[in-house]
Amino acid sequence: MRVLIPAWHYRARVIVQRAWGWSPVEELVLLHLDASPGTMETVRARLGLRPQVVGATLARLMQFGLVELRASPEPLLSTSPICQWPPNFPHLWPSNFP
Protein backbone atom coordinates (compact mmCIF):
# COMPACT_ATOMS: atom_id res chain seq x y z
CA MET A 1 0.00 0.00 0.00
CA ARG A 2 1.28 3.40 -0.86
CA VAL A 3 0.76 6.16 1.67
CA LEU A 4 0.98 9.68 0.37
CA ILE A 5 1.98 12.30 2.86
CA PRO A 6 1.25 15.89 1.92
CA ALA A 7 4.29 18.04 2.41
CA TRP A 8 5.30 21.58 1.72
CA HIS A 9 8.78 22.86 1.34
CA TYR A 10 9.26 26.20 2.96
CA ARG A 11 12.18 28.55 2.53
CA ALA A 12 12.38 31.37 4.97
CA ARG A 13 14.99 33.70 6.34
CA VAL A 14 15.41 33.15 10.04
CA ILE A 15 17.61 34.59 12.67
CA VAL A 16 18.29 32.16 15.48
CA GLN A 17 19.14 33.96 18.66
CA ARG A 18 19.99 31.89 21.66
CA ALA A 19 18.19 33.41 24.60
CA TRP A 20 18.68 32.32 28.14
CA GLY A 21 15.80 31.92 30.51
CA TRP A 22 15.71 33.50 33.92
CA SER A 23 17.22 31.72 36.87
CA PRO A 24 15.18 31.62 40.09
CA VAL A 25 18.01 33.62 41.62
CA GLU A 26 17.33 36.46 39.19
CA GLU A 27 13.64 36.11 39.91
CA LEU A 28 14.36 36.40 43.63
CA VAL A 29 16.28 39.63 43.16
CA LEU A 30 13.54 41.12 40.97
CA LEU A 31 10.74 40.21 43.37
CA HIS A 32 12.74 41.42 46.32
CA LEU A 33 13.37 44.82 44.72
CA ASP A 34 9.71 45.03 43.78
CA ALA A 35 8.71 44.62 47.40
CA SER A 36 11.49 46.67 48.91
CA PRO A 37 13.66 48.93 46.74
CA GLY A 38 17.24 49.02 47.94
CA THR A 39 20.91 49.02 47.07
CA MET A 40 23.17 46.26 45.83
CA GLU A 41 24.38 45.88 49.39
CA THR A 42 20.86 45.47 50.85
CA VAL A 43 19.95 42.90 48.18
CA ARG A 44 23.15 41.01 48.89
CA ALA A 45 22.60 41.07 52.65
CA ARG A 46 18.88 40.23 52.61
CA LEU A 47 19.08 37.41 50.08
CA GLY A 48 22.49 36.08 51.14
CA LEU A 49 23.94 36.22 47.64
CA ARG A 50 27.51 36.90 46.52
CA PRO A 51 28.12 40.48 45.34
CA GLN A 52 29.22 39.27 41.88
CA VAL A 53 25.92 37.40 41.43
CA VAL A 54 23.92 40.45 42.55
CA GLY A 55 25.91 42.65 40.14
CA ALA A 56 25.41 40.31 37.17
CA THR A 57 21.70 39.90 37.96
CA LEU A 58 21.09 43.63 38.28
CA ALA A 59 23.00 44.31 35.06
CA ARG A 60 20.73 41.92 33.15
CA LEU A 61 17.53 43.14 34.82
CA MET A 62 18.50 46.70 33.93
CA GLN A 63 19.35 45.69 30.33
CA PHE A 64 15.80 44.39 30.02
CA GLY A 65 14.38 47.53 31.60
CA LEU A 66 12.95 45.63 34.57
CA VAL A 67 14.98 47.42 37.22
CA GLU A 68 15.97 51.07 37.27
CA LEU A 69 17.74 53.52 39.48
CA ARG A 70 15.28 55.80 41.28
CA ALA A 71 16.90 59.14 42.04
CA SER A 72 14.47 60.60 44.60
CA PRO A 73 13.61 60.86 47.41
CA GLU A 74 16.84 58.90 47.82
CA PRO A 75 18.85 56.93 45.22
CA LEU A 76 17.63 53.34 45.22
CA LEU A 77 17.27 50.44 42.82
CA SER A 78 13.64 49.61 42.21
CA THR A 79 11.50 47.79 39.70
CA SER A 80 10.47 49.88 36.73
CA PRO A 81 6.83 50.71 36.00
CA ILE A 82 6.67 47.98 33.31
CA CYS A 83 6.94 45.19 35.83
CA GLN A 84 5.11 46.74 38.74
CA TRP A 85 1.84 45.37 39.94
CA PRO A 86 -1.25 46.91 38.28
CA PRO A 87 -2.72 49.45 40.72
CA ASN A 88 -6.21 47.93 40.94
CA PHE A 89 -5.05 44.35 41.09
CA PRO A 90 -5.25 42.59 44.49
CA HIS A 91 -1.83 42.63 46.12
CA LEU A 92 -0.19 39.33 46.98
CA TRP A 93 2.39 40.65 49.40
CA PRO A 94 1.59 40.09 53.05
CA SER A 95 0.90 43.35 54.80
CA ASN A 96 3.90 42.89 57.10
CA PHE A 97 6.40 42.33 54.24
CA PRO A 98 9.44 44.55 54.85
Add this chain to the structure above:
Amino acid sequence: MTRENATGPLANPYREIQQTLSPQDVAERSIAERVLRDTDNLLLRATDVLLATTSSPTLEELIAEGEQFDWVFIEEAARANGAELIGALLLGNRRVMIGDHRQLSPFEADERQKYYDPVRADDMLRDGMQRLEAIPDLPAEVGLALERLKHDRPFLLDVLAAAARLEEPFRSIVEREQQREASTGRPSSVAQTLLEQSRMHPTICRVVSNTFYGGKLVPSDRVKERAPTVGVERGFPGTPIVVLDFPPLSMSKTRAFEERAKKALSNPIEAQALVHALDQISPLMGEDADPPSLVLLAPYSGQVERVERLVRPMVDGEGRLRGFVSPRGDGRFVYTSDSFQGGQADVVLASLVRNNVDFGGRALGFLKNPQRLNVLLSRAKQKLILATSLQFFFDAVEGANGDAASLDLSFVQNLVRELRSPVGPEDDGIAGSITIVPLSERGTRIP
Protein backbone atom coordinates in the same frame (compact mmCIF):
# COMPACT_ATOMS: atom_id res chain seq x y z
CA MET B 1 15.16 36.96 55.33
CA THR B 2 15.88 33.23 55.00
CA ARG B 3 14.44 30.71 52.60
CA GLU B 4 12.58 29.01 55.47
CA ASN B 5 10.42 32.00 56.29
CA ALA B 6 10.05 33.34 52.76
CA THR B 7 6.47 34.25 52.11
CA GLY B 8 4.44 35.63 49.24
CA PRO B 9 5.92 35.55 45.74
CA LEU B 10 9.46 34.98 47.08
CA ALA B 11 8.39 31.52 48.20
CA ASN B 12 8.10 30.38 44.57
CA PRO B 13 11.69 30.89 43.45
CA TYR B 14 12.94 29.42 46.74
CA ARG B 15 10.78 26.36 46.17
CA GLU B 16 12.12 26.07 42.62
CA ILE B 17 15.68 26.18 43.91
CA GLN B 18 14.83 23.54 46.52
CA GLN B 19 13.29 21.27 43.89
CA THR B 20 16.26 21.76 41.61
CA LEU B 21 18.67 20.67 44.31
CA SER B 22 16.69 17.49 45.06
CA PRO B 23 14.12 16.72 42.34
CA GLN B 24 11.54 14.09 43.29
CA ASP B 25 10.01 13.09 39.96
CA VAL B 26 10.43 13.36 36.20
CA ALA B 27 8.66 16.71 35.95
CA GLU B 28 10.85 18.21 38.66
CA ARG B 29 13.96 16.78 37.04
CA SER B 30 13.09 18.44 33.75
CA ILE B 31 12.54 21.78 35.52
CA ALA B 32 15.79 21.24 37.42
CA GLU B 33 17.69 20.88 34.15
CA ARG B 34 16.40 24.20 32.87
CA VAL B 35 17.02 25.97 36.18
CA LEU B 36 20.58 24.67 36.37
CA ARG B 37 21.28 25.78 32.79
CA ASP B 38 19.92 29.26 33.42
CA THR B 39 21.74 29.54 36.74
CA ASP B 40 24.97 28.36 35.10
CA ASN B 41 24.62 31.23 32.70
CA LEU B 42 24.04 33.68 35.54
CA LEU B 43 27.13 32.45 37.38
CA LEU B 44 29.15 32.72 34.18
CA ARG B 45 28.17 36.37 33.83
CA ALA B 46 28.89 36.95 37.51
CA THR B 47 32.35 35.45 37.44
CA ASP B 48 35.44 37.52 38.23
CA VAL B 49 37.89 35.10 36.66
CA LEU B 50 37.00 32.91 33.71
CA LEU B 51 39.22 30.15 32.31
CA ALA B 52 38.28 28.95 28.82
CA THR B 53 39.73 27.66 25.60
CA THR B 54 39.75 30.23 22.81
CA SER B 55 37.29 28.15 20.79
CA SER B 56 34.79 27.69 23.63
CA PRO B 57 31.19 28.57 22.66
CA THR B 58 30.97 30.27 26.06
CA LEU B 59 33.10 33.13 24.71
CA GLU B 60 30.59 33.70 21.91
CA GLU B 61 27.75 33.90 24.43
CA LEU B 62 29.65 36.34 26.64
CA ILE B 63 30.45 38.57 23.65
CA ALA B 64 26.80 38.50 22.52
CA GLU B 65 25.80 39.65 26.00
CA GLY B 66 28.34 42.47 25.94
CA GLU B 67 30.46 41.16 28.83
CA GLN B 68 33.79 42.88 29.36
CA PHE B 69 36.67 41.82 31.61
CA ASP B 70 39.37 44.17 32.89
CA TRP B 71 42.11 41.92 31.53
CA VAL B 72 42.33 39.12 29.00
CA PHE B 73 45.33 36.76 29.12
CA ILE B 74 45.89 34.34 26.27
CA GLU B 75 48.34 31.50 26.88
CA GLU B 76 50.12 29.74 23.98
CA ALA B 77 48.86 32.57 21.78
CA ALA B 78 51.32 31.67 19.01
CA ARG B 79 49.35 28.47 18.43
CA ALA B 80 46.11 30.32 17.65
CA ASN B 81 45.10 31.76 14.29
CA GLY B 82 43.19 35.01 13.94
CA ALA B 83 39.78 33.37 13.96
CA GLU B 84 40.66 31.56 17.19
CA LEU B 85 42.00 34.71 18.88
CA ILE B 86 39.31 37.21 17.97
CA GLY B 87 36.74 35.95 20.51
CA ALA B 88 39.08 36.18 23.45
CA LEU B 89 40.46 39.57 22.33
CA LEU B 90 36.94 41.04 22.21
CA LEU B 91 36.29 40.23 25.86
CA GLY B 92 38.39 43.07 27.25
CA ASN B 93 40.46 45.99 26.12
CA ARG B 94 43.64 45.20 28.06
CA ARG B 95 45.10 42.09 26.54
CA VAL B 96 48.23 40.07 27.24
CA MET B 97 49.19 37.42 24.71
CA ILE B 98 51.85 34.98 25.87
CA GLY B 99 53.49 32.65 23.40
CA ASP B 100 56.56 31.54 21.52
CA HIS B 101 56.45 31.84 17.75
CA ARG B 102 59.58 29.70 17.54
CA GLN B 103 57.51 26.77 18.77
CA LEU B 104 54.64 25.21 16.83
CA SER B 105 52.45 27.41 14.64
CA PRO B 106 48.65 27.30 14.57
CA PHE B 107 47.18 24.06 13.22
CA GLU B 108 47.77 23.71 9.46
CA ALA B 109 49.20 27.23 9.23
CA ASP B 110 51.47 26.27 6.32
CA GLU B 111 48.60 24.72 4.36
CA ARG B 112 46.39 27.71 4.93
CA GLN B 113 49.10 30.14 3.82
CA LYS B 114 48.72 28.66 0.31
CA TYR B 115 45.28 30.26 -0.01
CA TYR B 116 46.88 33.69 0.07
CA ASP B 117 49.17 33.10 -2.87
CA PRO B 118 48.16 35.66 -5.58
CA VAL B 119 48.00 33.00 -8.36
CA ARG B 120 45.71 30.81 -6.29
CA ALA B 121 43.64 33.86 -5.35
CA ASP B 122 43.18 34.70 -9.04
CA ASP B 123 41.85 31.18 -9.60
CA MET B 124 39.42 31.50 -6.76
CA LEU B 125 38.26 34.95 -7.83
CA ARG B 126 37.58 33.81 -11.38
CA ASP B 127 34.52 31.82 -10.41
CA GLY B 128 34.21 33.02 -6.83
CA MET B 129 30.84 34.67 -7.29
CA GLN B 130 29.31 31.56 -8.86
CA ARG B 131 30.58 29.43 -5.98
CA LEU B 132 29.21 31.81 -3.40
CA GLU B 133 25.80 31.85 -5.04
CA ALA B 134 25.15 28.51 -3.37
CA ILE B 135 25.09 30.33 -0.04
CA PRO B 136 21.74 32.07 0.47
CA ASP B 137 21.41 35.47 2.13
CA LEU B 138 24.89 36.77 1.32
CA PRO B 139 25.09 40.50 1.96
CA ALA B 140 25.31 42.61 -1.20
CA GLU B 141 28.71 43.93 -0.07
CA VAL B 142 30.30 40.56 -0.83
CA GLY B 143 29.63 40.95 -4.54
CA LEU B 144 31.02 44.50 -4.51
CA ALA B 145 34.13 43.39 -2.63
CA LEU B 146 34.77 40.52 -5.05
CA GLU B 147 34.41 42.85 -8.02
CA ARG B 148 36.92 45.28 -6.56
CA LEU B 149 39.35 42.46 -5.71
CA LYS B 150 39.14 41.26 -9.30
CA HIS B 151 39.95 44.62 -10.83
CA ASP B 152 42.15 46.38 -8.27
CA ARG B 153 45.45 44.48 -8.16
CA PRO B 154 47.23 46.51 -5.42
CA PHE B 155 44.12 46.22 -3.24
CA LEU B 156 44.04 42.44 -3.76
CA LEU B 157 47.71 42.12 -2.76
CA ASP B 158 47.09 44.20 0.38
CA VAL B 159 44.13 42.05 1.35
CA LEU B 160 46.05 38.81 0.77
CA ALA B 161 48.98 40.04 2.86
CA ALA B 162 46.70 41.08 5.71
CA ALA B 163 44.85 37.75 5.59
CA ALA B 164 48.16 35.85 5.62
CA ARG B 165 49.30 37.81 8.68
CA LEU B 166 46.03 37.06 10.45
CA GLU B 167 46.67 33.32 10.11
CA GLU B 168 49.51 33.81 12.60
CA PRO B 169 48.70 37.05 14.41
CA PHE B 170 51.10 36.48 17.32
CA ARG B 171 54.04 35.79 15.06
CA SER B 172 53.31 38.73 12.76
CA ILE B 173 52.95 41.17 15.67
CA VAL B 174 56.17 39.99 17.32
CA GLU B 175 58.20 39.97 14.12
CA ARG B 176 56.92 43.40 13.11
CA GLU B 177 57.89 44.77 16.55
CA GLN B 178 61.34 43.20 16.32
CA GLN B 179 61.89 44.87 12.96
CA ARG B 180 60.68 48.15 14.36
CA GLU B 181 63.05 47.84 17.34
CA ALA B 182 65.95 47.15 14.99
CA SER B 183 65.18 50.11 12.74
CA THR B 184 64.40 52.69 15.44
CA GLY B 185 66.84 51.47 18.09
CA ARG B 186 64.12 51.90 20.71
CA PRO B 187 62.47 49.09 22.69
CA SER B 188 58.97 48.12 21.58
CA SER B 189 56.10 49.31 23.74
CA VAL B 190 54.00 46.36 22.60
CA ALA B 191 56.13 43.22 22.59
CA GLN B 192 58.65 42.05 25.11
CA THR B 193 60.85 38.98 24.86
CA LEU B 194 61.30 37.00 28.03
CA LEU B 195 64.85 35.69 27.92
CA GLU B 196 65.00 33.83 31.22
CA GLN B 197 63.58 30.33 31.45
CA SER B 198 62.90 28.30 34.58
CA ARG B 199 62.46 24.81 33.19
CA MET B 200 65.53 23.43 31.48
CA HIS B 201 68.85 22.48 33.05
CA PRO B 202 71.51 25.03 31.94
CA THR B 203 73.10 22.47 29.60
CA ILE B 204 69.79 21.69 27.88
CA CYS B 205 69.02 25.41 27.80
CA ARG B 206 72.37 26.09 26.12
CA VAL B 207 71.64 23.66 23.28
CA VAL B 208 68.09 24.95 22.73
CA SER B 209 69.17 28.59 23.04
CA ASN B 210 72.08 28.35 20.61
CA THR B 211 70.07 26.32 18.09
CA PHE B 212 66.75 28.17 18.09
CA TYR B 213 67.05 31.49 19.97
CA GLY B 214 70.35 32.93 18.76
CA GLY B 215 71.97 32.16 22.14
CA LYS B 216 69.76 34.71 23.95
CA LEU B 217 67.82 32.34 26.22
CA VAL B 218 69.31 31.97 29.73
CA PRO B 219 68.47 29.79 32.73
CA SER B 220 67.10 31.45 35.87
CA ASP B 221 68.82 31.24 39.26
CA ARG B 222 66.03 28.91 40.39
CA VAL B 223 67.07 26.40 37.74
CA LYS B 224 70.74 26.66 38.64
CA GLU B 225 70.05 26.02 42.33
CA ARG B 226 67.66 23.14 41.80
CA ALA B 227 68.53 19.79 43.43
CA PRO B 228 68.90 16.87 41.01
CA THR B 229 65.92 14.51 40.90
CA VAL B 230 67.20 11.86 38.50
CA GLY B 231 69.71 9.14 39.36
CA VAL B 232 71.49 6.65 37.09
CA GLU B 233 72.42 2.99 37.48
CA ARG B 234 74.81 0.49 35.90
CA GLY B 235 77.15 3.03 34.41
CA PHE B 236 74.55 5.03 32.51
CA PRO B 237 75.85 8.58 31.96
CA GLY B 238 74.77 11.07 34.63
CA THR B 239 75.05 14.11 32.36
CA PRO B 240 71.99 16.29 31.67
CA ILE B 241 72.00 15.30 27.99
CA VAL B 242 72.70 11.78 26.78
CA VAL B 243 72.65 11.00 23.05
CA LEU B 244 72.17 7.34 22.14
CA ASP B 245 73.88 7.72 18.81
CA PHE B 246 73.20 5.20 16.02
CA PRO B 247 75.20 5.06 12.79
CA PRO B 248 73.53 6.60 9.74
CA LEU B 249 71.78 4.13 7.45
CA SER B 250 74.28 4.95 4.69
CA MET B 251 77.09 3.50 6.86
CA SER B 252 75.16 0.49 8.20
CA LYS B 253 74.72 -3.05 7.08
CA THR B 254 71.10 -3.03 8.14
CA ARG B 255 68.52 -2.59 5.39
CA ALA B 256 66.44 0.07 7.14
CA PHE B 257 66.05 1.72 10.52
CA GLU B 258 62.68 3.21 9.71
CA GLU B 259 59.63 1.00 9.45
CA ARG B 260 56.46 2.10 7.72
CA ALA B 261 53.21 0.27 8.42
CA LYS B 262 50.54 1.88 6.26
CA LYS B 263 51.23 5.53 7.01
CA ALA B 264 52.66 5.05 10.50
CA LEU B 265 56.39 5.62 10.66
CA SER B 266 58.48 4.15 13.45
CA ASN B 267 62.06 3.22 14.31
CA PRO B 268 62.10 -0.05 16.29
CA ILE B 269 65.75 0.06 17.33
CA GLU B 270 65.46 3.61 18.70
CA ALA B 271 62.33 2.56 20.62
CA GLN B 272 64.27 -0.37 22.13
CA ALA B 273 67.18 1.92 23.02
CA LEU B 274 64.85 4.28 24.94
CA VAL B 275 63.30 1.41 26.88
CA HIS B 276 66.79 0.09 27.69
CA ALA B 277 67.81 3.57 28.93
CA LEU B 278 64.63 3.73 30.97
CA ASP B 279 65.85 0.70 32.88
CA GLN B 280 68.98 2.54 33.96
CA ILE B 281 67.53 5.69 35.47
CA SER B 282 65.66 6.14 38.73
CA PRO B 283 64.10 8.96 40.71
CA LEU B 284 66.11 10.74 43.42
CA MET B 285 63.78 12.14 46.04
CA GLY B 286 64.02 14.10 49.24
CA GLU B 287 61.63 12.95 51.96
CA ASP B 288 59.00 15.62 51.40
CA ALA B 289 59.55 16.08 47.69
CA ASP B 290 57.05 15.07 45.03
CA PRO B 291 58.29 12.24 42.82
CA PRO B 292 59.85 13.43 39.54
CA SER B 293 58.04 13.00 36.24
CA LEU B 294 59.08 11.29 33.02
CA VAL B 295 57.88 11.39 29.44
CA LEU B 296 58.79 9.64 26.18
CA LEU B 297 58.38 11.74 23.03
CA ALA B 298 58.59 11.17 19.30
CA PRO B 299 57.57 13.31 16.33
CA TYR B 300 55.60 10.41 14.75
CA SER B 301 52.47 8.77 16.14
CA GLY B 302 53.69 5.42 14.72
CA GLN B 303 56.71 5.59 17.01
CA VAL B 304 54.54 6.75 19.92
CA GLU B 305 52.36 3.64 19.53
CA ARG B 306 55.42 1.38 19.31
CA VAL B 307 57.03 2.86 22.45
CA GLU B 308 53.67 2.80 24.25
CA ARG B 309 53.39 -0.96 23.62
CA LEU B 310 56.87 -1.54 25.09
CA VAL B 311 56.37 0.72 28.08
CA ARG B 312 52.82 -0.18 29.14
CA PRO B 313 53.79 -3.44 30.91
CA MET B 314 56.41 -1.51 32.91
CA VAL B 315 53.85 0.81 34.55
CA ASP B 316 53.17 -0.34 38.13
CA GLY B 317 49.90 -0.52 40.05
CA GLU B 318 50.31 3.07 41.29
CA GLY B 319 50.58 4.31 37.71
CA ARG B 320 54.34 4.93 38.00
CA LEU B 321 57.03 4.06 35.50
CA ARG B 322 60.33 3.07 37.18
CA GLY B 323 59.19 5.22 40.14
CA PHE B 324 58.54 8.31 37.99
CA VAL B 325 55.07 9.85 37.75
CA SER B 326 53.37 10.76 34.49
CA PRO B 327 53.78 14.42 33.52
CA ARG B 328 50.07 15.19 33.38
CA GLY B 329 49.10 12.93 36.27
CA ASP B 330 46.91 10.74 34.05
CA GLY B 331 49.09 7.63 33.81
CA ARG B 332 50.21 8.44 30.24
CA PHE B 333 53.93 8.51 29.59
CA VAL B 334 54.23 8.59 25.79
CA TYR B 335 53.23 11.52 23.58
CA THR B 336 53.92 12.98 20.17
CA SER B 337 56.03 16.12 20.53
CA ASP B 338 53.19 18.18 19.01
CA SER B 339 50.68 17.07 21.61
CA PHE B 340 53.16 17.76 24.41
CA GLN B 341 53.74 21.46 23.63
CA GLY B 342 53.23 23.35 26.87
CA GLY B 343 54.10 20.22 28.88
CA GLN B 344 57.26 19.42 30.83
CA ALA B 345 58.86 16.54 32.71
CA ASP B 346 61.97 15.99 34.82
CA VAL B 347 63.21 13.38 32.36
CA VAL B 348 62.49 13.35 28.63
CA LEU B 349 63.42 10.35 26.51
CA ALA B 350 62.98 11.22 22.85
CA SER B 351 63.38 9.33 19.62
CA LEU B 352 63.85 11.40 16.46
CA VAL B 353 62.89 8.36 14.31
CA ARG B 354 64.38 9.53 10.98
CA ASN B 355 67.45 7.66 9.69
CA ASN B 356 67.39 6.95 5.95
CA VAL B 357 69.32 7.59 2.75
CA ASP B 358 67.18 10.47 1.50
CA PHE B 359 68.36 14.05 1.35
CA GLY B 360 67.21 17.45 2.61
CA GLY B 361 63.62 18.02 3.65
CA ARG B 362 62.57 14.61 2.36
CA ALA B 363 65.03 12.86 4.69
CA LEU B 364 63.90 14.85 7.72
CA GLY B 365 60.13 14.58 7.24
CA PHE B 366 58.33 16.32 10.10
CA LEU B 367 61.66 17.36 11.59
CA LYS B 368 62.38 19.83 8.81
CA ASN B 369 60.19 22.13 10.87
CA PRO B 370 62.48 23.82 13.44
CA GLN B 371 59.50 24.69 15.63
CA ARG B 372 58.66 21.01 16.10
CA LEU B 373 62.24 20.07 16.98
CA ASN B 374 62.41 23.01 19.38
CA VAL B 375 59.32 21.77 21.24
CA LEU B 376 60.72 18.24 21.44
CA LEU B 377 64.09 19.33 22.85
CA SER B 378 62.83 21.93 25.29
CA ARG B 379 60.46 19.83 27.47
CA ALA B 380 63.07 18.39 29.88
CA LYS B 381 63.80 19.91 33.28
CA GLN B 382 66.70 17.73 34.40
CA LYS B 383 67.67 15.11 31.86
CA LEU B 384 67.22 14.69 28.13
CA ILE B 385 67.96 11.30 26.58
CA LEU B 386 67.92 11.39 22.77
CA ALA B 387 67.89 8.30 20.57
CA THR B 388 68.97 9.33 17.09
CA SER B 389 71.76 9.32 14.53
CA LEU B 390 73.65 12.59 14.69
CA GLN B 391 75.65 11.77 11.59
CA PHE B 392 72.48 11.07 9.59
CA PHE B 393 71.05 14.49 10.49
CA PHE B 394 74.32 16.26 9.74
CA ASP B 395 74.75 14.54 6.37
CA ALA B 396 71.10 14.82 5.33
CA VAL B 397 71.30 18.60 5.13
CA GLU B 398 74.98 18.92 4.15
CA GLY B 399 75.07 21.28 1.20
CA ALA B 400 71.29 21.33 1.00
CA ASN B 401 69.60 24.51 1.93
CA GLY B 402 66.31 22.81 1.77
CA ASP B 403 64.30 21.51 -1.14
CA ALA B 404 62.98 24.98 -1.75
CA ALA B 405 64.76 28.28 -1.39
CA SER B 406 62.39 29.23 1.45
CA LEU B 407 63.30 26.19 3.55
CA ASP B 408 66.34 26.84 5.72
CA LEU B 409 67.65 23.64 7.30
CA SER B 410 70.82 25.10 8.81
CA PHE B 411 69.33 24.66 12.29
CA VAL B 412 69.82 20.88 11.94
CA GLN B 413 73.58 21.13 11.60
CA ASN B 414 73.69 23.79 14.31
CA LEU B 415 71.93 21.35 16.62
CA VAL B 416 74.34 18.53 15.83
CA ARG B 417 77.32 20.85 16.43
CA GLU B 418 75.84 21.96 19.75
CA LEU B 419 75.31 18.38 20.87
CA ARG B 420 78.86 17.49 19.89
CA SER B 421 80.42 20.41 21.78
CA PRO B 422 80.26 19.02 25.30
CA VAL B 423 80.94 22.07 27.51
CA GLY B 424 80.01 25.60 26.63
CA PRO B 425 80.50 28.81 28.57
CA GLU B 426 76.72 29.08 29.04
CA ASP B 427 76.76 26.10 31.35
CA ASP B 428 77.54 28.68 33.99
CA GLY B 429 80.04 26.58 35.85
CA ILE B 430 77.42 23.98 36.73
CA ALA B 431 78.54 20.37 36.58
CA GLY B 432 77.10 18.92 33.48
CA SER B 433 77.74 18.36 29.88
CA ILE B 434 76.66 16.07 27.08
CA THR B 435 77.50 12.39 26.68
CA ILE B 436 77.30 10.79 23.27
CA VAL B 437 76.97 7.01 23.55
CA PRO B 438 77.93 5.43 20.23
CA LEU B 439 75.69 2.46 19.45
CA SER B 440 75.91 -0.15 16.74
CA GLU B 441 73.11 -0.69 14.25
CA ARG B 442 71.82 -3.43 16.57
CA GLY B 443 71.79 -1.05 19.52
CA THR B 444 74.80 -2.47 21.36
CA ARG B 445 77.26 -0.08 22.90
CA ILE B 446 80.44 0.51 20.91
CA PRO B 447 83.34 0.77 23.34
